[in-house]
Amino acid sequence: MAVTSPTFRLRAPWRGVVAVLAAALLAAAPAGARAQPKPTVKQLKKELATLQKESDKLITDYYNSRIAHQKAEKAEKSAREKLTAAQEIYDENSTELRAMAIAQYTGTEPSQVAMLTGPQDPSALLGRMALVQHLVALQDARLRGFAKVRDDRQQAQDEAAARAGDLDRTVGELESRKKKAERQIERIRDKIDQLYKAPGLRPDGTFVPQLPQGADHITPRMALVKQLIQERFEVPYGIGCYRAIQDGGEHPLGRACDFMLSRGGAMPTAEELKRGDEIANWAIKNAKRLGIMYVIYRQRIWHVSSGAWRTMSDRGGTTANHYDHPHISVY
Template identity: 40%
Template structure:
């Protein structure tokens, strides 16, 4: 199954590449629609996730094989120690028997032991059992070590294949995302010189058309975990003017989870990439502000919310 996975992915990537980059026919082929691009992007993301999942399962399997090898090594050490002890006991009894016949055996054997010859035979049998146990442990260790070595090589090869095909998939994903950005319409009120005409708030949500448009686009492009707050009276900045929205990444003034923090990063990045088309004035996120020329640190306002660690703030022209 592991071998079939890269093949299936390669087929999927080839198809994706054909869609994303297009072939070179004599006449221009129609551009893929937004729905087609989104469907292909979703499919590619699933393929990448499956590929990484398969690789991760191999890593887990390798960890188990290494643990089995370590356990076998421990058993071998214990068996070898038992063998050494048994050999010493048998050798000592044999030496005493040779030197002093059976008269000397009671001094090294328990009172209930019976005849010296019988005890020696018993100890010899025990020694042979221990020797066999050591041999079995050595075989087990060898097999476990060989399995771990083979699996290490397999995981290494799989990792290389995963990296190559993941890079290929991510390149295609980036191209599709760029094509999706190209489909984003220019917002209302942009002048030929790139500046923006003022807009009045409208509608029941009391925000401008441009603000409403970017809110809808972000809701469309990202799975938002919490609510979006835009118009807010009695505050400073663009909120009472209907020209700003806060995209919440947590609730109750708490820090966002790692996943939601990364989501906020992506929303901020996407917004800045499209600022010229959408009329974005600036973005505030994680106590930083960006007007389009890079992030600048902001002074500490006190709380998590006031420092914009729990929401992405977007202000519009």
């Protein structure tokens, strides 16, 4: 009969203690040290619903800001028009006052002193006095009228400045709320992307090879990437995938697509280049989940195994160097 060794008898009681200690240590480990479970489709949909509700509120705020901005634009335009009209009246009255002052200074208008020191016929003197009073009253009226014109112009200036300030404020608010809504929409897009899983994913993270299918002769995995990019970005110059030329790449295998940013080999605009960057960055962000193997763009290649961009040799042209399109290959 086999005899249990003394060593075994001494160590066996400690097995339970070790197990308990291990469980306690695992429970005490910080949350970051344990792998977080991947969210289920149900959880993702619940989070998506919350994000969409918040998005609706942000879009409503943005809409209200647009209305306020439009009202501010109209008020500012009206204030500018009023100021222009007030300035014209002010300039006209200023010219008249200057002409009156010059006339009095140079004596081209009847001198009030001369009228009073002329012939002393009583009736004539009374008539001259009445005329002087009339001229004085006329001048007073002109001065009072000019004062009102001046005050109206100042009021129009103040109103125009206030309306311009309101317009600047609404522009700032509109831009701020627009950015908030855009960020929220981007979060929704990311959450929607997570609802899709690349077909053929093994438990160990590798991908089962697939055959091309459908009218465009690409694999289901490539078709999913193509669909998501089409839904998320504008690709106005077309998407080229399968081609029969055996060049050592994935195009003949139905595992690659080119997302064109321009036509005929022309260098894309700055805006289109930015869109190409966005497509490439999206592909990198979702590479492991969607089975994307590498991305080529602007004479650089990014491979999932290295996780970094590497410069490629010059192939001699805009298209050959992938400046007019990001190229995406899947496993």
